[in-house]
Amino acid sequence: MRKTNCADVLKHSMVEKYFDTVYRLALSQTNDKNHADDVLQEVFLRYIKTDKEFESEEHIKAWLIRVTINCSRSLFTSSWFKKTTPLSDDLNLVFETPEKSEVYYAVAELPKKYRTVIHLFYYEDYSVAQIAKLLETNESTVKSQLHRGRELLKSMLKGGCCLEF
């Protein structure tokens, strides 16, 4: 019983800690606030229910990221999603500065595969090897996707700020 309480407390703290991390990744995957909320709930429901024994906090984070990517994928392939029409494509996010907004929306306009690696590399600070492991793909694939993503971003952000990658 005591063990269960400890596990619940731990899970609760992990949910609070990684709530925004998962939401931001879900939002970058879906480009839709409502879908991101759905993915967020699904991911943490799975986390609360799972009996998986995690080795470390980093393991929990990697698991949450992996499940978020999977849930986002399955959301787009579900028959329910195919039958629904999104209310609006506009993300309607508010940023402190226009530069931040420009950068965020530029990433949001990238193809999904590039978005994923860019987000994991630049926001979550994962290495190419770690991203390859998370996405169950080759390092070379991740490298080429990062390269192409960067090239696209450079061309998109040409008119605005000149950023170093």
Place this chain on the structure above:
Amino acid sequence: MNFKEMYKSANNDISANKELINDIFEKAQKKERHFAPVFSYALTAAIIALAVVGSYSNIKKITETSENDTVAMIEPIVTDAPEVLSNDKTTEESTKENATETAPKKVVVVGNAHKSDKVTDVAETPTDIYETATPELAEGSAIEAEPVRTASVIRINDVSQDAQVAKASMTRLMIIDEPESSEEPTDDLLNEETTENMDKQVTVTHTEKGGEASTYLESDEYEKSDINGHDAVIIYDGAGYKAYIDSGETDTTVTVNGATEEDLEEILNSIN
């Protein structure tokens, strides 16, 4: 500020709706709480569904078997319906306005219509359709029946799942029409002999050409068998098998009561 810092900073401006955390934990608790009753309901529903499916498949099997039996006993001749319509009809017959007003006819059942068979008609040569209250009358049995209606070209509505069977059954229904009793050929009996063969009562009748036997032998509707080098038509008349044999100058009718078709062939071969 480089891209990495800018992108991180932009993402840090985005935050999830924290109220969802409580919703998630509530949902998780509800699912756990409702697991046992939901599971028991699901189990009960699954058992009921299995029982229903089981009984339904049994009923279906029985129904299919009985339907197949009905059709199988007539050994359907697969003939296109329009071909059967080429039966000769007199002008008088073709001008019938209402078939139900015509007098009962003596007809010979040459097959059974399937209960799901339906007919439609379009203009051309009218054909009488007979339906009996006992649809499983054996082939060859003579019955009094009134034509229920006069259909012109009869086409088969594919209401039966097995269109081929429906077509065969329909063919039978249509060729049920036989000459009126007054026009029935009267057999010129030459001799008749009743003996016992294989514990079966065998009646051998020799008749002049042009009688009932000739009607069957000359008709294209009946499959011809070869009995000791002679053409023969074998039909089942309800009580037993009957063989009409073309014996050259005369016709021979062999009636065997209570025998199977195999018995009949053996008896016929032994009679020679």
